[in-house]
Every structure is written in structure tokens, then in C-alpha cells.
Amino acid sequence: MSDDGFKNRADGVARDALRVSAVNLSFGGNQVLQDLSLAVPAGGITAIIGPNGAGKSTLLNVINGLYQAQSGQITLFDHAPIDQAIQTRHARRIAELGVARTFQNLALFKTLSVRDNIRAGRHLREKSHWFAQWLGLPAARREKRCEEEVVQQILDELRLTLWADLPVCELSYGIQKRVELARALAAEPRLLLLDEPMAGMNVHEKAELAVDIRQIRDRFGTSIILIEHDVKVVFSLADHIVVLDYGRKIAEGDAETIRQHPEVLAAYLGRAKREQRQAEGVQA
Amino acid sequence: MSFLCEVLLGGMLSGVLYALVALGFVLIYRASGVFNFAQGATVLFAALTFVSLLERGLSFLLSFVITLAVLVVLAITTERLVLRPLANRPPITLFMATLGLSVLIEGAAQLVWGTQVHGFDLGISEDPIFLGPVLLNRFDVVAAGIAAGLVILLTLVFGLTRIGLALRAVADDPQAAESIGINQHRVLILVWSVAGFVALVTGLIWGARLGVQFSLSLVVLKALPVLLIGGFGSISGAILAGLIVGAGEKLAEVYLGPIIGTGIENWFPYVLAIILLWFKPDGLFGQAQVARV
Numbered sequence: 001m002s003d004d005g006f007k008n009r010a011d012g013v014a015r016d017a018l019r020v021s022a023v024n025l026s027f028g029g030n031q032v033l034q035d036l037s038l039a040v041p042a043g044g045i046t047a048i049i050g051p052n053g054a055g056k057s058t059l060l061n062v063i064n065g066l067y068q069a070q071s072g073q074i075t076l077f078d079h080a081p082i083d084q085a086i087q088t089r090h091a092r093r094i095a096e097l098g099v100a101r102t103f104q105n106l107a108l109f110k111t112l113s114v115r116d117n118i119r120a121g122r123h124l125r126e127k128s129h130w131f132a133q134w135l136g137l138p139a140a141r142r143e144k145r146c147e148e149e150v151v152q153q154i155l156d157e158l159r160l161t162l163w164a165d166l167p168v169c170e171l172s173y174g175i176q177k178r179v180e181l182a183r184a185l186a187a188e189p190r191l192l193l194l195d196e197p198m199a200g201m202n203v204h205e206k207a208e209l210a211v212d213i214r215q216i217r218d219r220f221g222t223s224i225i226l227i228e229h230d231v232k233v234v235f236s237l238a239d240h241i242v243v244l245d246y247g248r249k250i251a252e253g254d255a256e257t258i259r260q261h262p263e264v265l266a267a268y269l270g271r272a273k274r275e276q277r278q279a280e281g282v283q284a
Numbered sequence: 285m286s287f288l289c290e291v292l293l294g295g296m297l298s299g300v301l302y303a304l305v306a307l308g309f310v311l312i313y314r315a316s317g318v319f320n321f322a323q324g325a326t327v328l329f330a331a332l333t334f335v336s337l338l339e340r341g342l343s344f345l346l347s348f349v350i351t352l353a354v355l356v357v358l359a360i361t362t363e364r365l366v367l368r369p370l371a372n373r374p375p376i377t378l379f380m381a382t383l384g385l386s387v388l389i390e391g392a393a394q395l396v397w398g399t400q401v402h403g404f405d406l407g408i409s410e411d412p413i414f415l416g417p418v419l420l421n422r423f424d425v426v427a428a429g430i431a432a433g434l435v436i437l438l439t440l441v442f443g444l445t446r447i448g449l450a451l452r453a454v455a456d457d458p459q460a461a462e463s464i465g466i467n468q469h470r471v472l473i474l475v476w477s478v479a480g481f482v483a484l485v486t487g488l489i490w491g492a493r494l495g496v497q498f499s500l501s502l503v504v505l506k507a508l509p510v511l512l513i514g515g516f517g518s519i520s521g522a523i524l525a526g527l528i529v530g531a532g533e534k535l536a537e538v539y540l541g542p543i544i545g546t547g548i549e550n551w552f553p554y555v556l557a558i559i560l561l562w563f564k565p566d567g568l569f570g571q572a573q574v575a576r577v
Contacts, residue, residue, distance in 0.1 A: 107460035124465035
């Protein structure tokens with residue numbers, strides 16, 4: 001992957017990689033996101049945390065264009081705001097603006113090999129026409145060689161070379177999670193959305209992936225939004241933390257601010273107390 | 285021995301044509317996971333459109349190009365009116381939709397062109413030719429050559445270009461494919477158009493042999509055992525299974541026919557398919573279904 005071209009784009013004029021303004025989304029009578037506004041600084045790692053059902057993954061789906069909110073605006077980098085009430089769902093167009101993502105529940109191309117999954121992630125980067133590829137014209141061949149190098153580099157960096165030519169459906173959950181990250185990275189995104197990338201990993205694997213995520217930010221200047229339940233990992237990794245509860249933003253700031261925020265403590269401790277009471281009820 | 289070779293080779297040549305029919309199904313199954321029951325009706329529709337244009341005095345090439353354009357319009361209409369509204373529905377819903385589409389296409393064809401049989405000559409003689417001591421039908425050889433050429437062409441297009449990868453990505457997870465910038469609607473239109481092209485070639489070859497008539501849509505029955513044996517999503521599987529079915533049915537007809545009775549070639553491929561499914565439930569080249577439970 002070429003570090004330079006990638007980093008230059010991320011260092012552009014946009015101070016915020018993403019601005020979410022007054023977004024509302026409900027499914028039936030269930031208000032999932034309530035008047036939600038937040039900003040994601042460019043070139044940093046922003047973590048979104050909150051109890052289950054807080055609306056974290058839903059927010060990512062709105063940013064990514066898989067869901068369409070009923071009202072509000074999403075602004076990506078220095079592009080014109082995307083009015084949620086007007087725009088239809090548009091995941092492909094959001095990808096074209098430089099957003100890539102991983103999913104909470106794996107969304108890999110299961111019949112393809114690891115290598116082909118990463119190659120598929122390069123879809124928007126391929127410029128030569130399919131007819132030129134078919135004819136094997138020099139420019140198309142050059143591009144293909146370059147693509148193969150990029151894919152190999154990603155395989156090496158995310159320690160996936162050993163499984164490169166195996167179908168992903170034959171791999172363990174933890175490795176599949178890394179393949180999904182590799183596929184997202186292959187698009188050379190300006191904004192990377194990671195939805196619980198460490199789910200199902202052991203402590204050692206989590207530590208390795210945390211290093212990888214930090215390197216992605218440092219080397220490529222990629223802005224990252226991270227959803228993660230392991231608060232310890234979040235506090236060590238994130239530059240900026242946003243806390244959601246019942247679709248509302250209850251706090252944001254750095255790790256220290258969040259640790260001491262009364263509403264955050266109430267949300268988490270309240271949940272812990274509720275769970276403890278439920279457990280006692282079951283035992284009784 | 286030369287008689288056995290003759291039967292075997294004759295059967296395999298027919299088998300290439302079965303593979304061609306199956307190829308239309310495989311393409312659509314690979315891209316959308318749909319068993320397109322309307323492929324047989326599309327074969328009929330394509331052949332009827334082509335012959336009708338030819339009968340109105342248009343040249344072969346112009347008739348071919350116009351028919352192809354009509355099939356692209358059909359692909360776009362199908363994507364917009366059938367596939368897009370039914371996205372994320374269970375496979376059985378999509379299968380039933382293609383069943384309805386099949387009836388609709390046949391009905392429309394009947395309405396426009398009537399029900400009479402259209403004679404049609406591709407200009408290939410049925411004279412026998414000798415391959416060493418083995419006697420073969422010239423039409424079979426040329427038709428198998430055309431079919432094999434088409435299969436190779438499509439294999440190269442899907443193998444060497446990003447289209448093949450995009451096609452499989454859309455089939456595996458349309459939502460994830462959109463998220464990496466693949467236009468699933470365009471991929472589906474492309475694949476249904478290519479399947480239409482395959483249907484046209486199939487319709488012309490089968491139509492030249494049997495006449496362009498409504499029974500042409502029943503070629504789907506020839507493709508089914510090929511798909512079961514080869515695996516629904518595999519082009520190589522369709523080719524190999526086509527050869528197995530072609531050779532198997534001719535051998536059965538010649539050697540078992542006198543003992544069991546005539547017409548064995550119509551059901552023997554299904555027996556072959558059932559026996560194979562005991563040992564390989566996903567077909568020879570089918571991908572085993574893996575699910576987290």
C-alpha cells in the first residue's frame with residue numbers, strides 16, 4: 001500500500017472526518033437513535049461505547065449508508081452534508097467517498113479465499129476496464145501486478161499469509177475477523193468503521209489487533225471509529241470516546257473524562273446492578 | 285470397440301449442449317443464489333424473437349444483435365421488477381418468482397408470435413463425418429464446438445477480470461458487496477444479460493435441431509440432472525456433468541434400452557444424479573454449505 005498518497009488525502013482540509021448532526025432513527029415505535037450529534041476528528045481513533053442496545057452498530061449502519069435515518073445530516077470530510085430525510089440508502093456511494101467498514105456479525109465472502117476477499121476490497125481502486133483486463137493489455141497487467149503487491153502486503157501485515165489461499169469459511173472466527181479488517185483496509189479508506197473487531201479473540205489476539213489498529217492510524221492517517229465492549233482496550237486505544245445509552249449521547253471526551261463521568265458510571269453501574277438483581281432473582 | 289467409441293463420443297457431443305443449457309442456470313445461481321426456472325422460457329423467447337426477425341427479412345447478424353438487445357432489456361426489467369423488490373427474501377421466494385416469470389415470458393411469447401412451429405436452418409449439414417474409424421454427426425460436432433467456445437469465453441471473462449470476483453462477492457453477501465463499492469444491481473443485470481446470451485445460443489442450436497417451438501422451454505429438464513451432478517454454482521461442474529449425462533444416457537439407450545425398454549435416455553440422467561447425490565450431496569464441484577449453528 002502506498003503510504004504517501006493515502007496519508008496526503010487524510011491530511012486534507014477536513015478537520016473532522018465525520019459530523020453527525022441531529023440524527024433520528026426509529027424502527028416501528030422503537031427510537032434507536034435520538035437527536036444524535038457527534039464529531040469524529042480526522043486522523044484519530046474514536047471509540048463508541050455503551051451498553052447493549054445503545055444504538056452503536058445502528059449508528060455505524062447509518063454512517064455507512066445501510067440504514068437511512070428519518071432526519072438529520074451526515075457530513076463526511078469536506079463533502080456536502082448528506083441529508084438523511086432526502087437521500088435513499090447509499091452504501092456504495094459512501095464507499096466511494098472513502099469509507100470502509102467491518103461488521104458486528106461477519107460479512108465476508110465465504111466461498112472466496114482470504115486473498116480474493118482482500119482483492120474484492122480493492123474494487124474501487126481498480127481503474128482499468130474489464131475488457132482491458134480480459135485482453136491482458138499492458139496497463140491492465142501493470143495494475144494487476146500492483147494490486148497483487150498491495151494484497152500481499154496486507155496479508156503479511158495482518159499475519160494472514162498462512163491462510164491466503166484457503167476459503168474463509170474454513171477459518172476460525174478470530175482469523176475471519178482479521179480478514180474482514182484486511183478487506184476494509186484494502187480499499188485504502190479515509191474513514192474506517194470497526195464494529196467489534198475483537199469479538200471472539202483471546203487477550204493475546206486482542207493486544208496484537210490493538211497494535212495493528214494503532215499502526216493503521218499512524219501510518220496512513222486513517223480516521224477510525226471503533227465499537228468495542230472491552231473497556232480496557234478502548235481506554236488504551238482511543239483518542240476520543242463517545243458514550244451512547246438508549247440511542248442518546250450521554251458523554252464524550254478523552255479516557256479520563258469518560259472514566260469519571262457521572263452519567264457513564266450510572267449507565268454502566270446501573271446495568272451491572274440490574275444484571276446482578278436479575279441473577280439473584282434467577283437463583284432464588 | 286469403434287461402435288462403443290461412436291456411442292460415447294456422440295453422447296459427449298450432446299452432453300456439451302446440455303452443459304450449455306446448464307451454464308445459463310449456473311451463471312445466475314453464482315451471482316444471486318437463485319435457481320432461475322425461467323431460463324428455459326428465456327431460451328424459447330430468445331429463439332422465437334430471433335426467428336421472427338429472420339422471417340421478416342432481417343439478416344442473421346442484425347437479428348442476432350436485436351435479439352441480444354431485447355434480452356438485455358429483459359434482464360434490466362427482471363432486475364428492477366423482480367429481483368430488487370425481493371432482495372433479502374428466502375431463496376424459495378425467488379425461485380417461485382422465477383417460476384412466475386417463466387409463465388409470463390412463455391405467455392408473452394405465445395401472445396406475440398403464436399404457437400406454430402418455426403422451421404429454422406443454421407446452415408450446418410447433418411452429414412456424417414469420420415473421426416478415424418468413428419462416425420459422427422457434423423451438426424453435433426459444430427454445435428459442440430460453438431458451445432465449448434462459449435464456455436471457454438465465459439470462463440476467461442469471469443476468471444481474468446474483476447467481473448468474476450464481483451459476481452461471487454454479490455452472491456455471497458450483497459450487503460457487504462455494496463459496502464465495498466460493488467454495484468450489485470449492475471452485476472445482476474450483467475449476469476442476467478449474459479445468461480440471456482447463453483439462452484440465445486442454446487435456443488438457436490436446439491431450435492435448428494428440433495424447430496423453434498414451445499417444447500424448447502423444456503430444455504430445462506435436460507439441465508436439471510447436469511446441475512445436480514455438477515453442483516449448482518460451478519461452470520467446470522456443468523461441463524463435466526454435461527459430458528457425463530450425455531455419454532451416460534447414450535450408453536444406457538444403446539446397451540440397457542433393449543433390456544429395459546425405449547425412452548430410457550429421458551430418465552436415466554436423473555437416476556445417475558440421484559446415485560451421485562448419495563455420495564456427493566452438493567454435486568461434484570458444489571461448495572458444501574457451512575453454517576454457524
